[in-house]
Amino acid sequence: MATFFSTLFVLTGILLIGAAPLFIVAWRTGQPKVARKYAIAAGVIGAIFGLLALGSQLLVDQCVAAGNTQCLDSGFKGFMLLVGAGYVITAWIRSADLRD
Numbered sequence: 001m002a003t004f005f006s007t008l009f010v011l012t013g014i015l016l017i018g019a020a021p022l023f024i025v026a027w028r029t030g031q032p033k034v035a036r037k038y039a040i041a042a043g044v045i046g047a048i049f050g051l052l053a054l055g056s057q058l059l060v061d062q063c064v065a066a067g068n069t070q071c072l073d074s075g076f077k078g079f080m081l082l083v084g085a086g087y088v089i090t091a092w093i094r095s096a097d098l099r100d
Contacts, residue, residue, distance in 0.1 A: 012046030019091035
């Protein structure tokens, strides 16, 4: 369960820090709904990847228990990076749209 919570909090924090320009621009332009939607989306993405991290950890543990020595779930990390980068890029683009 520690895997779930650590992934949830770390990933959500990274996403919120990456989307900081959006929150600043939304605050200055008086559009808190946009900031709230992106904050909720960061929490949902964090929760989904927390569950995926838990499943990934279980798969790696089963692989090690079966006697394998090189057990790694690299697909999970790559997918997390891809989704996180997409979230931050869309937040930056949205913050540029809010300024206009």
